[in-house]
Amino acid sequence: MVKRRVTIIDIAKELGVTPSTVSRALAGNTRVSLPTREKVLKTATGMGYHPNMLAASLRKGRSDTIGMVVPGINRHFFSHVISGVEAILNPAGFNLLISQSHEKEEHERKAVRSLLSNRVGAIILSHSVETTAFDHLLEIVNEGIPLVQFDRVTTDVPGPRIVNDNFFGALRSTQHLIRNGSRRIAHFSGALHINVYKERFEGYKYALQQAGIEFDPSLLIENCIIQDAGAEAVEKLVANNRIDAVFSSSDYSALGALKKLKKMNPGLSGQILISGFANEPFAELIDPSLTSVEQNAFEMGNQVAHAIIRSIGKDEIMDEEIQVPVRLIQRESSIWYRAISKCSNHLKKT
Amino acid sequence: MVKRRVTIIDIAKELGVTPSTVSRALAGNTRVSLPTREKVLKTATGMGYHPNMLAASLRKGRSDTIGMVVPGINRHFFSHVISGVEAILNPAGFNLLISQSHEKEEHERKAVRSLLSNRVGAIILSHSVETTAFDHLLEIVNEGIPLVQFDRVTTDVPGPRIVNDNFFGALRSTQHLIRNGSRRIAHFSGALHINVYKERFEGYKYALQQAGIEFDPSLLIENCIIQDAGAEAVEKLVANNRIDAVFSSSDYSALGALKKLKKMNPGLSGQILISGFANEPFAELIDPSLTSVEQNAFEMGNQVAHAIIRSIGKDEIMDEEIQVPVRLIQRESSIWYRAISKCSNHLKKT
DNA sequence: GTTATTCGTGCAAACGTTTGTATTTTTGCA
DNA sequence: TGCAAAAATACAAACGTTTGCACGAATAAC
Secondary structure, three states: OOOOOOOHHHHHHHHOOOHHHHHHHHHOOOOOOHHHHHHHHHHHHHHOOOOOHHHHHHHHOOOOEEEEEEOOOOOHHHHHHHHHHHHHHOOOOOEEEEEEOOOOHHHHHHHHHHHHHOOOOEEEEOOOOOOOOOHHHHHHHHOOOOEEEEOOOOOOOOOOEEEEOHHHHHHHHHHHHHHOOOOOEEEEOOOOOOHHHHHHHHHHHHHHHHOOOOOOHHHEEOOOOOHHHHHHHHHHHHHHHOOOEEEEOOHHHHHHHHHHHHHHOHHHHOOOEEEOOEOOHHHHOEOOOOEEEEEOHHHHHHHHHHHHHHHOOOOOOOOOEEEEOEEEEOOHHHOOOOHHHHHHHHHHHO | OOOOOOOHHHHHHHHOOOHHHHHHHHOOOOOOOHHHHHHHHHHHHHOOOOOOHHHHHHHHOOOOEEEEEEOOOOOHHHHHHHHHHHHHHOOOOOEEEEEEOOOOHHHHHHHHHHHHHOOOOEEEEOOOOOOOOOHHHHHHHHOOOOEEEEOOOOOOOOOOEEEEOHHHHHHHHHHHHHHOOOOOEEEEOOOOOOHHHHHHHHHHHHHHHHOOOOOOHHHEEOOOOOHHHHHHHHHHHHHHHOOOEEEEOOHHHHHHHHHHHHHHOHHHHOOOEEEOOEOOHHHHOEOOOOEEEEEOHHHHHHHHHHHHHHHOOOOOOOOOEEEEOEEEEOOHHHOOOOHHHHHHHHHHHO
16 A cells, blocks of 8 residues: 655645745745745655655756766776766766666667656766767757767767877877887777777877887787787787787786786796776786776766766857876886796795 | 757647547557557657656656665676666666665665655665664655665565575685685674675684584674775784684675785795685686685676566565575685795796 | 835646546447 | 447546746835
């Protein structure tokens, strides 16, 4: 037996005033006198009143829930962006409605449709690797609701875009490898139609060019962002291309390469330098620890949230791109070391 | 300039029928003839109609969004439970509204209040470590909306509870350590008022008892589930208690212990066996790899979702507890090995 | 003391659906 | 052709708010 929930009308009856007064009182409107405001507030909590946001949003024509679509929340980067968004948006009175696209364009479209149906006040989105058409995003802006893109973004649809400084991260990372003596540096990339991987590739190429190293297309491995792909790629590259380093756009494929190298020839492993991207939690834990580019996911989330707040209620949409700085974290995988030196240390101590 | 969104009424006018007919047509109600149903559907998509779920939910008195409160989505376990829930609930036409408590009771309460205000159709919750009073959960069931608890649960409030078989996991893990020769096994636990840690502690004690080992209270370290706590604890234990193994309720404190041991005395490190709990992704990547108890988070999510579907629309609430099986994954950290043996291998190969 | 102004509250419509009931149209059958 | 039954659609109220406007009372200005 479901109990009828207490409404504004119940409170109004209880106090002998009208619903409108109660509504204004609860909203803190100064048009209703302080004494009645206090009375209303007291009886509201006393009766166990929970405002019905559905009704409020319907009436107001806008909702305080913000929709967010990400490829997957179980990724370190995305979950921290979400936390960063929440940290700003929750205190400001907004809720987050989170959907995952699981890297499928169809899921992404469904998620957007669902968010639109739920009349969210704005949408935050980082698109799936599959997504190449953006009509569903245009639909969002056409409906007049603010859209903020982050990380994986497209300039095909107007609005704020918050991105990492991928170019700079890749540049620094590659320069670091070069300084440590590498010349034949392979690059593991994602699909190059995605801005993120494109920009990292550009940074990589630029670093080579600056160092007077000619870019060798046979050292570019596309769609190499998961562990297995990295392992497979490094095996072939070592066999055929005499590489001495790998700059990967993904920590996962870097990890795969690292493990494969260790397995193939423990003695060799330290002589091929490796650096990844994203600074996943495991990067500092593995052996050797993985050099990577740290993205400030939480900060990015904050920026996204602020862009949302700026956009909401505004009529014109601002087509801006904000870059969040990244930082190279140097670890063992990119410094010239030999497994044997570690062992001799062990032997000395034991 | 915000465009007015197209409603059911617009479609009705366009076709010269009433809104009610359009509503029924869109719902696939057979009371409206097939020809009109098709016509409605076509013009609806043609006009770019998006149903207004707010209005629908308000009228129907129930909503198809399910609220979910978790301590943090950036934890492997929770993000995979979420995925498991989504995998069942999304195809069934539900959305997930996810909130994080960040392990704060106050956040948890706020989240629940917000979900109630948004008139979610049901609530899924795993409570924060801080939470010891459960009136906010009682409020949920008093409002007549289904509540499903998972992982960290309380029996103080009725309803389905989906939990891991913590007792069994702890039992197996401790038995494994004992079989490998350990007798003085420390236990890193969380706060024991939480069912999860309580049950694991019971499993640990039971394993000791079965093996005829007396439980030594000085080997129980409470509130030891983060990396630093594990490091600190193991240092003291090694100094004062002559332990030969650690069974930790958390992979993180196990990791801390492992790293500390390696640092303190590389030669010693292999002689103190360590096992963790949760099988975090890093467990298999670190050196030595970490023995742990794998929880089937995705499966748990599925169970949660099914419990939700069973509960929705039902009047009586079923006070059931479902246990999801766990599995011990044996890795290097719990087998007797010496760093030196690895080195000699290296030397042979290089 | 009259007229403006402010203040506090009430009235009623609106937001976009759903749904029980009433009404019209169609169909079947004698 | 007539009439009941069935089918298709229309009507209208309801969900719980918000908010522009109206209204009366109290206060201020002249």
